[in-house]
Ligand SMILES: O=C(O)CCC(=O)C(=O)O
């Protein structure tokens with residue numbers, strides 16, 4: 001459904017499953033409470049909101065993020081942009097800032113972010129799109145018996161493959177403060193395989209090829225086979241939206257019910273994005 005505020009059309013759906021584009025919204029200006037409420041409601045309905053042609057600075061990017069919720073540090077491990085902007089995570093393709101795999105952000109922590117606000121700062125001349133996919137739709141592609149099984153499972157999420165070396169070698173073992181704790185180790189965490197959205201009550205298939213390594217209580221072979229089945233359910237084009245960036249575009253996503261994939265099709269061109277993250281809560285599964 002298209003959303004209107006004071007007779008203006010604000011959000012136009014991009015697909016029936018996921019994604020909407022905002023019209024006539026200037027994120028550099030202070031937002032009225034009514035508009036903030038519309039953005040929050042649209043995020044629950046569409047999961048991914050595209051705000052084209054914005055003119056944000058690092059300061060106004062942070063200010064917009066704050067209007068949506070409490071911000072985290074840039075990342076548990078990767079330092080923020082500078083002392084003035086510790087919340088901004090700079091993804092620079094020439095310094096490892098690529099993510100060409102379906103993943104939900106920071107699920108290797110007990111409390112992954114609620115959502116993120118990503119801004120295109122410097123784009124390659126070709127390629128560099130980002131895709132988001134609906135994990136509620138992924139859950140619904142599973143057969144009923146498999147859904148019943150998934151509802152009961154828990155899985156291990158491990159960020160060490162991606163961030164341990166960075167933590168040890170580039171930061172001397174001292175990461176950022178996350179949920180009040182200084183990060184010195186990246187101990188794997190356990191989350192339900194099916195996450196219940198804390199605001200809508202809808203179920204998502206909350207595993208991801210980026211960070212989920214095993215399913216608790218299964219043999220290694222069973223765990224691998226079942227994760228493969230779950231991963232195949234994630235990322236169908238029909239459940240996904242792909243954004244072709246223009247400089248200044250801002251995209252907000254709900255990290256509780258989506259995964260995303262940054263397409264690495266621009267070779268050695270530089271691509272720089274700024275991301276801020278909104279603090280989230282501990283995922284919970286369906287009650288038996
Ligand atoms: O670079 C992008 O388009 C997205 C990268 C990513 O995974 C993120 O910002 O969380």
Ligand SMILES: [Fe+2]
Nearest residue numbers: 099104105260
């Ligand atoms: Fe990401």
